[in-house]
Amino acid sequence: MIKAILIFNNHGKPRLSKFYEHYNEDTEQQIIRETFHLVSKRDENVCNFLEGGMLIGGSENRLIYRHYATLYFVFCVDSSESELGILDLIQVFVETLDKCFENVCELDLIFHVDKVHNILAEMVMGGMVLETNMNEIIIQVDAQNKMEKSETFIFQSPRQDR
């Protein structure tokens, strides 16, 4: 099971937080902070795994992260997940974002966090991996975006509405 997915930048500012277990807002912020502290002090060329922090489940859980330019992608998982598998999954996630936003950068994530959530929802559902095939994910995301666009179109032209 994946316990949480966090994206934050090099300064620890959250860009996306998805917790698959409930915590209150303060604890969530604390977890983000703590995770950032753990991850940010590591060198670029050391391994991508570390034991979980105090707050999120303790030693049973591991943090698996990748660092892309200004962003950290951190998955907190329990022992049922394969470490290297999750590492690949992060890669898939980032590549998907790259396809959907066309050369994704931090600003895309800042302004379109809702879209990022929608993409993530096609990959991971309730802490379990739903789909790892990038093409399949993109097809579903595109189809939903198309639907949304058609609705907006209907909405903005009152003549066609009703």
Next chain:
Amino acid sequence: MALKIVKGSIDRMFDKNLQDLVRGIRNHKEDEAKYISTCIDEIKQELKQDNIAVKANAVCKLTYLQMLGYDVSWAAFNIVEVMSSSKFTYKRIGYLAASQCFHESTDVIMLTTNQIRKDLSSPNQYDTGVALTGLSCFVTPDLARDLANDIMTLMSHTKPYIRKKAVLIMYKVFLKYPESLRPAFPRLKEKLEDPDPGVQSAAVNVICELARRNPKNYLSLAPLFFKLMTSSTNNWVLIKIIKLFGALTPLEPRLGKKLIEPLTNLIHSTSAMSLLYECVNTVIAVLISLSSGMPNHSASIQVSFSRHAHAFVLKYLGLLAMSKILKTHPKSVQSHKDLILQCLDDKDESIRLRALDLLYGMVSKKNLMEIVKKLMLHVDKAEGTTYRDELLTKIIDICSQSNYQYITNFEWYISILVELTRLEGTRHGHLIASQMLDVAIRVKAIRAFAVSQMATLLDNAHLLTGNTQRNGICEVLYAAAWICGEFSEHLEDPMATLEAMLRPKVATLPGHIQAVYVQNAAKLFATVLRGQEGAPADSTVAQETSQLLIDRLPLFVQSSNLEVQERASCILQLVKYIQKLQQKDVEVAEEVTALFAGELNPVAPKAQKKVPVPEGLDLDAWINEPPSGSESEDEGRKSKGKAVFAKEESRHTKPRYTEVDEKELAKRREVRKAEQANNPFYIKASPSSQKVYQDGVGVEHIPVVQIDLSVPLKVPGMPMSDQYVKLEEERREKNKADKKKKKDKKREKGEKGRRRRADSGPESEEDITPAHMVDIVTEEMPENALPSDDDDKDPNDPHKLSANGLIDYEKSHGIHFGIRMVQSVCCGFACKSICWAPCVNTAGYGVDRPPHYLSPHPSLAPLLQVCDIQGNLQDGSQVVVSVIFENKCDSFIKSMEFNVLDSLNSKLQRHDGAGPHDGLTVPFQLPPGISNEARFIFSVQNIVMPQKLKGTLTFIVKTDDSSTHEKLDFKLHFTCTSYLITTPCYSDAYSKLLESGDLKGCSLKLEGVNQPFHHLLARICFHHHFSVVERIDSCASMYSRSIQGHHVCLLVKTADQTVSIDAKCDEPALLGNVLDEIKLTFSQC
């Protein structure tokens, strides 16, 4: 209607959308919180409108604010409204918001059941999908129960997109509503063979999660999974299945045999590292479950694994996997020794530590020397004290494991230990010391060698004690002094060693080490005397030796440490007496030697248990009449019995003590206390509370100073361990040749339990014979010990250290020393009890420090001066207060008792069992004009506020004819500064800290300060325990840390007599107080 919609959309154009909100927040970096609170007000207005588009927009913004940490649960009902919109766009926004902030105790959730059911059966697959995704995050037991059937139907939906989501969410439903598992399981199993790979993968996911909780129930699915494993090409699915098999194989060994082949195929064919790793992991699990083992396979895996092991990502996992293999197949791991040693060079500390763990299990007689040699190289190279300390403990662990099973050459080991003493600033001096003692005592054959090494160590003691007392390495001198004294017959030049032990520099060592020095100097003295009298050259030499002691010992008699003082004065009198006898040409050597006669043997951990209880002694019987009322329960009696004894004792002792006059009584009490606290041989019940270690303050930041000595570090006469490695190799070669002629008889194998051998050790290792007659001394048993048939292993036996019967050194020896000490005292030489030499305070605390912390009564005699209030870093709740007591009157002051009225927040730490109003006895007396320092420990809970504690000092002023009780009131002022500890901080760490945004700011302006800037900084550093991080012109950044880990950062700027201090700290209250105190400091000057 149309008009209303048009109006709504126009309204909407003026509303902020999510992008506007984000932009707004970014533009208001200064007052973000204020901006957001206005935005929330706007959102509240928007939510009140009827237009669903406006509401959805508001909810979307709330979702963003939730991520930033704002509680949005108040909008839960509006979220439900948006969720139930007929439009997909809004529905999705609503479900996203719900998934982010709904949880089991959100009460509006029960309103959603019907809406979700409607969405699940929607003709639009994405409506269903969105509902399922949302539900997966906030499903409650009620929702699970009500919707289980609907979801189960969806599992056979025509669209694979719905099927896979439905299958996946079933796991969440099972968790919340376990009754649904049974009816749903057949369908779930069906989905394992679904034509769509996505659905298949989802089903595998769910079953793997279920199986992890209870693997046994899913064994029946093994064939199905086996089929999937050989047919599937989806790496994710394969990983999951292989992980599942890893959990199943321990339950079904037959499975393992079947798995090996397809797994090895996968290992060789796959290019995905993740899959490869999981395969290897499972193969290991399989191999462990098959007790027979399959060496060929494991070898091939090893090869393929090490091929990849250079990739740093894999290193960590590889090492983890190896530690698993090591448990069962040590040999196959040993061949990768070089690889693991390479890992020690890795930059990542977690990899290095893993590698160290592995090494521990890998050593054998053959490779021990080589491995330790490599480790020693790393010790030299290692930066960072923590890692170096870790290396040091590992080296000692590796060597001493299983009762020194792997050491063939103890001379080598001793020289390794000696080399380790050259580590600067390690905290593990006592560890090295105890190893030295242990080896020297138990391996008789190398005592001579050990003694010669220790003598050189003592001779070069200045190298060890180099810069500071707090250097933990000086502990080894304790061992060195004891070994030289105890086995002094092996010393080549006892006279020289004696001289080395009595150098004035010794007085700077910690008390317990000095005590050992003094005691063992006496032992050496005995040896020297015997040597000189054996050869009747001239008696003047013998008398010179005595004179040396008489000259040097007074130094120790003056020591402030009671133990040292007592021993020194005792021995001094003894030597004086001996000298008198010598002058009369009386042969004294024999009698002096008799003082220390007796062979010291280690005691077996079970010795005490083996002593038979003498006939007629019933340990459970009452000595006194049991007090009435204790005849309750049997178990109750035992525990009560103890308490009764304690009472009984004190009742008996009390009247006895009153007969003794008061002075004697106080003295005795103090002697006893000091002895218990300082006697290294005394088995302490709990660590003495008076010991205050000040080291360890941010150890890793203390720059390690390279000693720049003109003398080469390779101390003459100290052999290097390296040469032993060579010697050992040569010896082994020779041994091999000799082996056929001689049967290996070298080691005594006689008694059982003497030394446990590796019963499974490879045969080749047995060939390696130890270099010496290594007679690991058997543990002494009492003469009338019972036969050891009842070797029952009692896990609670406090004397038992390990299954191998390794001696608990401190305990068993402590008893021995204790006994012999008593003997020597009884020997008949009268010695004066302690003489109270004036205690000179050598600590050197600044006299110029203004005593502004205290307000003593001016007219009274002793002056109390609180010279330092310092936090204890090791314990975030302790503060050490050093107090200098100075006797300014002409009379003798004694029986000082220090007491402080505890507040809720701060308490004086007293001895166990003392009440909150009992005072602490100051451990010294003060002759006129003398001052001395005492330390008291306070436990503090809250450190953000300064506080004042009221206290009293009671004491007796003794004049020639009378003595009067006096009292002195004082106040202790715990400033917030005293909770700060000077901690160095590097500028990069500092800037990171400031960037992190966790610190809150505050600032201060000081007018009219006309001091040079560096004076100003020095004042802040000195009075407020700060350290300068960086200084540029008239601007400096400073750092300090509180004992509870608060960071305090200052930015000090100066211009035209005005000093501005910008400060940041994660605890605003603490910061405010510290700034106030800084202000005070500058206003006083």
